[in-house]
Amino acid sequence: MTDNPVEPGGTVEEETTVPGWQPAPWTLPRTAAVDNLADALRGHGLTEGGVRAMARAAVRPDDMRRRLTDPAELRVQGGTLLIAETRLWSATVLPHPANPREYGHRQYALSGSGTRRSALVEPRSAPGGTAELEMRAGTPSSLAQRLEDAKGRLVRDNPLAQDIAVEGVLQPLTVVPLTVVHENGHPDCALLIAADGSSRISAVHELLDYRPAKIAYEWGADDRKLRGEISRWARLVRKQGWAELTEDERCKIRALSVPARVVVGFLPDARTGQMFHTAVRNFIGLTHIRPPRPYGPAVENEAKADAVLDSLAEPGRSTTAHITEAEKRWFAGTTSREELKTAGLGHELDIRAEEIVRSLLGGGIGTARRVNEGIRSLTAKQRPKREERVDVAVELILRPMRTGLSDDAKFVRPRRAVLQRAYRLPEIEELRAEVRWEGPGTDGRALEKLRDAALDEADRGLGDSGRLGPAQTELAVKAAYHMAMAEPMALQREVFGGGEEDDDRGAATVLRAMLSRRRGILQAYEAVRAGRAGERLHEVDESGSLMVTAEGRPRILTDALVRHAYSGGPVPLEDSRVGGKAASVSWACVRESVDRLRRDVDGMARVPVEEGGPSFVSQEGWDPSQVKDARDALDRVSRRIAGWADRAEERAEAAATES
Structure with a gap:
């Protein structure tokens, strides 16, 4: 497929009158082609939910089926991802529900103040050793709200819609199947998520006016509705022709499908035996935490923190796990205060802070090695410094406090800086x-x-x-x-830069x-x-x-x-x-x-006059008599302490004269 094909019957001159990419006319694939692709996917050991999600998502099922015979290999730390490069319908791919770019805005249950709707559990490897993820969610509405929140923030923080509206999505998304298990008994939901590319797919959905909940639970459960959504755009292009479409319609059609690297298999390194979800996270980390697009120090430390907890909780070949699964959830902030009692863990946040410091920074070189393994899995740094381990520990400590205060930089930043310096106390290592x-x-x-x-x-x-x-x-x-x-x-x-005193x-x-x-x-x-x-x-x-x-x-x-x-x-x-x-x-x-x-x-x-409005006192002022009383009191104090300065100057002058 070329980047700028000319529609049959058109000319180059006609194309130049309409700026932006003109995709080849999309056609709805035949049902038989979708079924053939599903049969081929089953041969890769995928679950039935993963098979169905992938087969219905392919723009050209026959092309994807051919690529499955010799999938490309994508090397990541801990293993190799097997991928098939193809195009997927945008109405079948969702942003990552636990996108690391969201770390700084997440709610953690341990804070005791946040709602549970945002406190989703991180995806884990699906049982059976397949190249699929599994995530637990309370109800469909909780997942839908989380996806909606993620989309809104991604569109706001990383706006890509204008570029995509003109050129479509240029770089392929890395897409992974995810099964959502609902705790309220709702049937499991098989999705395709962008392990890398959540900002791009969120911008696409913004252009097409797609709601994540509709993709996950309406079109995801009904092939007829999904095919109807795709078909209406294909009919529109055939009926009117590209030149007769409005610019808004062209923007939507450019976003109708996305290039993707679909993960269809995983080969873990024999030496490490790493699990699939860890390999996926490593890939995300190497893509974003390292250049070209860093997340920023605080979010980087959050991502490293989860990788470190995984490293500490997983037993080695000849060693036991450094922390238990219950401690891992406690340190991660995903355990509610009520659950702490059952687990026999402390609810005092300073005890949790001390246990995190002890587990990540204490214990000498043995602990440092385990923590460094987690950091290296995302950054590929050969020798992470102690300061980096301290910063990771502090970010875990701040999670409950930061919930609800993620946008209050004046409160969070100085406290982060102080704890990062305080916990460099060398004695902590012992x-x-x-x-x-x-x-x-x-x-x-x-x-x-x-x-x-x-x-x-x-x-x-x-x-x-x-x-x-x-x-x-x-x-x-x-x-x-x-x-x-x-x-x-x-x-x-x-x-810094103060006087001698x-x-x-x-x-x-x-x-x-x-x-x-x-x-x-x-x-x-x-x-x-x-x-x-x-x-x-x-x-x-x-x-x-x-x-x-x-x-x-x-x-x-x-x-x-x-x-x-x-x-x-x-x-x-x-x-x-x-x-x-x-x-x-x-x-x-x-x-x-x-x-x-x-x-x-x-x-x-x-204090604003109204939400988002100007300052109340700048616009309305304040009672003159109250202001006068306050100023008189301040003037009396000012004159009094000014007298102390005058007396000190007099004594200094007298001392200078005597000398």
């Missing part, structure tokens, strides 16, 4: 599965036991020697999670200094306790009691206070209540209040 004080299913006093063990390690000088003990490290990991999630954040990134220590260094002190251990314990209770984090003194401001209120824990209290010196800072040290701590509270006021004003300015 965490072992058999040595832990508080893990899933432990009693209610386990946190206190962890605190006491960390205090004992500090009394023995661990931390000052340059290395934290295992209890100190476990408590540091859990406290870092809550300190990063808090508002305001009690642990932040180091300062700015604290430019990284988060891991601050944690080590903090957990080396008895007061810091009590502070970490309080951060975990308060974080689990949903309370704000407050500063504690040497005895673990809450510190209070001059007004008698508990002092909110901030990054400035943490860095001031745990400066990393050989001895802990005294709990000063007089003099410069006490004043500098109070000044940190003043700065935090000013910053919070600025954020609150910015937040009020962003």
Whole structure:
């Protein structure tokens, strides 16, 4: 088939008057040709559902049947995909229901806040060893909604419709059969999905006004309706001729079919014994996570995270699995909080964070090798760095928190950055599965036991020697999670390009200094306790009691206070209540209040008049008397602290004169 054939009876001059690709007239294949193709597909060991989905999808069944006699080989990491290159009707192919490009917007059941409609399980290899996938879905409506959401976001984030409207789909989609098993008893549904090319097929469906639910459940269940949809376009071209079609009709006809590499078989490498769904994901990863079209760092780490979990959960030839299937689902965020109780897993998110860190980053070189295997399956990197393993662990940790906040970059990004730095603490590598004080299913006093063990390690000088003990490290990991999630954040990134007096220590260094002190251990314990209770984090003194401001209120824990209290010196800072040290701590509270006021004003300015409209206060203003009261109060504070600056300048001038 040529790219720009001239319709019989036409001329080159006539063709040039209509811009864009003119496909050869599509014809509806004979039923006998479809049946012959189905017989040939059965010879490749496919299920009856996969056979039917492929046979009815082929634009030229006879051409595809010939290609089945000598399928092309597509090498991927872990095996070889056997493919037949042909054209498929667009009304038979769907975007991948779990497209990796959607990672950053998924809902995870563990968050306890998302709806289950978006929390679909990742496709697995179909039983029987065929080159097919299988996915479980609650109901047809849940899958239909997921497909609709995926299509909408793909069309919005990766708009291709204008190009396809002119030239059709140029690069072939990699198409794989998928069987959907419905948990509500609805009959299984056999689909063809674009393992690679979901953006392209979504743009095609947008041009043709196709709804994914109609393709999956209406045309997928009724060949007569599918053939009727194709036939009406073929009749239109025959009746009117290409030149007489409207431009909108031409755009739709160009999108009526797509080039495809249909996967009809899979040959796993004998050495690895990799499963089909892993090979498909590896192919997707090598296509998108590596150039030419990266997904972006956060989504790349999400994709790597699932590959790493697969690697950790699969036993090796001579080794057992590193994590159980239940732990894999817990780490992936696909286990709901109700299901955690049955599985005997903890519902506290800091315990989950510590278990992820322990499983992906602890255990020394043995764990690193298993994690690197998962990363290499998508990136082909020979030597992934430790920082990359840390980033993957952090992305798993953020999944429950990120659900519902995927578009709030101001909230997510700084917390991602802090945890990525905090969990580079070298002592984490020495965490072992058999040595832990508080893990899933432990009693209610386990946190206190962890605190006491960390205090004992500090009394023995661990931390000052340059290395934290295992209890100190476990408590540091859990406290870092809550300190990063808090508002305001009690642990932040180091300062870049600051003055000599700015604290430019990284988060891991601050944690080590903090957990080396008895007061810091009590502070970490309080951060975990308060974080689990949903309370704000407050500063504690040497005895673990809450510190209070001059007004008698508990002092909110901030990054400035943490860095001031745990400066990393050989001895802990005294709990000063007089003099410069006490004043500098109070000044940190003043700065935090000013910053919070600025954020609150910015937040009020962003309140719209209506959804998507302009700022309310920019358009409507605010009550003058209330604004005057606020400004008078701010003016009094401003004049007062300006006096402090004047006094400091006077003293500096006097000192300079004397010298």
